[in-house]
Ligand SMILES: Nc1ncnc2c1ncn2[C@@H]1O[C@H](COP(=O)(O)OP(=O)(O)OP(=O)(O)O)[C@@H](O)[C@H]1O
């Protein structure tokens with residue numbers, strides 16, 4: 191039996207399995223270690239999608255800033271180019287990619303670019319107005335100067351390269367020499383580059399770009415992503431190290447979260463007093 195997101199011609203998951211209800215998962219955990227961040231539902235928190243820009247004082251925005259710090263540890267990998275992917279569609283790759291990029295872009299000295307490399311079903315343009323005419327696909331196939339395609343997200347220091355026209359053969363474009371050249375150019379101009387990609391279980395695109403990146407961030411959607419599928423995604427990341435996992439869309443209420451953190455800090459400080 192195939193899960194419902196199997197797409198024609200893609201790599202299907204082996205079998206449906208237990209969804210990711212536990213944090214961290216009890217049955218063996220992930221090869222990539224303890225999840226780096228838990229992002230709660232922006233809907234439950236009554237926050238907008240671009241929460242880091244539009245509600246920067248919120249608990250969720252703080253989670254993205256924390257994720258940014260974890261990914262910036264100077265003596266760690268300190269990746270400059272980060273690929274964001276997940277096992278299946280709709281797990282929050284684009285939402286995490288843009289908010290993480292906004293968190294990086296908030297520092298004055300961190301010129302940040304977010305690239306929509308989901309050339310199958312581009313979505314980052316949903317945060318741009320007016321909708322862009324050209325993007326990554328045209329930069330690769332038509333040798334256009336990047337300055338004609340890179341846009342700026344209003345009220346931020348973040349640049350964005352939209353995907354451009356959806357194409358049938360994205361793996362060929364993404365695996366081309368021109369794509370590698372473009373990324374090299376961007377490495378010279380931006381301190382951080384976040385790349386949004388299609389899901390890695392059905393498609394190879396994310397792993398193709400990973401080969402030109404410094405690391406891959408895997409997104410899992412709480413209570414939806416089967417653990418076995420997440421493991422399959424992990425095993426398909428070959429091009430670069432896995433930086434960690436983000437558990438997205440946790441459905442606990444904000445009050446549960448705040449209570450949990452409050453008791454954690456209380457325990458911590460009480461321990462110091464003893
Ligand atoms: N933390 C969250 N809280 C609430 N809704 C969320 C959260 N993360 C994602 N969503 C919602 O889920 C939907 C899918 O999110 P998104 O487009 O980021 O997923 P995706 O993995 O990029 O999907 P695709 O594989 O189609 O590109 C959107 O409507 C988004 O608002």
Ligand SMILES: [Mg+2]
Pocket residue numbers: 283284285308313386387
């Ligand atoms: Mg997406």
